[in-house]
Amino acid sequence: GESVGLHLPTLSVQEGDNSIINCAYSNSASDYFIWYKQESGKGPQFIIDIRSNMDKRQGQRVTVLLNKTVKHLSLQIAATQPGDSAVYFCAENIQGAQKLVFGQGTRLTINP
Amino acid sequence: KAGVTQTPRYLIKTRGQQVTLSCSPISGHRSVSWYQQTPGQGLQFLFEYFSETQRNKGNFPGRFSGRQFSNSRSEMNVSTLELGDSALYLCASSLEGGRSNQPQHFGDGTRLSIL
Numbered sequence: 001g002e003s004v005g006l007h008l009p010t011l012s013v014q015e016g017d018n019s020i021i022n023c024a025y026s027n028s029a030s031d032y033f034i035w036y037k038q039e040s041g042k043g044p045q046f047i048i049d050i051r052s053n054m055d056k057r058q059g060q061r062v063t064v065l066l067n068k069t070v071k072h073l074s075l076q077i078a079a080t081q082p083g084d085s086a087v088y089f090c091a092e093n094i095q096g097a098q099k100l101v102f103g104q105g106t107r108l109t110i111n112p
Numbered sequence: 113k114a115g116v117t118q119t120p121r122y123l124i125k126t127r128g129q130q131v132t133l134s135c136s137p138i139s140g141h142r143s144v145s146w147y148q149q150t151p152g153q154g155l156q157f158l159f160e161y162f163s164e165t166q167r168n169k170g171n172f173p174g175r176f177s178g179r180q181f182s183n184s185r186s187e188m189n190v191s192t193l194e195l196g197d198s199a200l201y202l203c204a205s206s207l208e209g210g211r212s213n214q215p216q217h218f219g220d221g222t223r224l225s226i227l
Contacts, residue, residue, distance in 0.1 A: 043218035
């Protein structure tokens, strides 16, 4: 989950379709994961979190899936809307420390 | 409930100067963390404070420092500024942090530009 590089992966979806954003994390000791949404000129906004003892968690229009075997996290957004356009970051929290390690982010763009 | 407040929103400094950024956490939150965001490195952890004590520190030089006050408000200071310090500095707060695994909530950051 270390942030790398200049170029953000981009995901373009049609309005109304479902979006799936993927993230690989690096530390087996991470026990808590968070998805954030960052709009231009703003700080990251909390979307949903999941603890390592869970595989799936649902919120309003969002679902997070955690696969600890392959250290993979995904965010599913149902019925994507124009307001969902943003950069999405996954973050892992190292067990016992309040220290988030962020992924590089994915830019989600919505086509009308 | 007010969110995390960071001041100032924008700051322009020159090389060699120092700067102090301020963060007021969400009311009741006792853990405050700072992050640096740049296009090249993304979001990088600087340090975390809880009960006026630094609990965790990232891999940044000693020019970067911080403190937390008894009301949980926090400041970070960068001395001898370098061009590479140009970034968005983000503050995040959570109830307690550590083993309790609670979400961090971010402010909108201070955009620091070094000329």
